[in-house]
Amino acid sequence: MLDQSQYKKHIDLVWTIANLLRGPYRPPQYRRVMIPLTVLRRLDCVLEDSKKQVMNRYSALKTAGKYDDETLLRQGTANARGDEQEPS
Numbered sequence: 001m002l003d004q005s006q007y008k009k010h011i012d013l014v015w016t017i018a019n020l021l022r023g024p025y026r027p028p029q030y031r032r033v034m035i036p037l038t039v040l041r042r043l044d045c046v047l048e049d050s051k052k053q054v055m056n057r058y059s060a061l062k063t064a065g066k067y068d069d070e071t072l073l074r075q076g077t078a079n080a081r082g083d084e085q086e087p088s
Contacts, residue, residue: 021033
């Protein structure tokens with residue numbers, strides 16, 4: 001476990017970064033920016049293991065000319081909902 005001084009340094013670092021990120025936003029506006037950024041970062045961390053595989057699949061489909069961006073987006077959305085059908 002961290003001793004008290006190291007713990008305080010970590011807390012101070014987090015608050016310093018938070019103060020920098022706030023920038024021109026007033027306190028009631030923080031949630032408009034910080035919550036979405038936090039969610040995006042969390043998703044990035046969770047999906048990190050499969051990112052390379054997804055990007056390779058995307059490149060292969062684009063190179064083959066099989067799908068355009070809109071079709072890939074629709075297919076990904078359908079898969080996320082549980083529809084396993086491939087678009088025709």
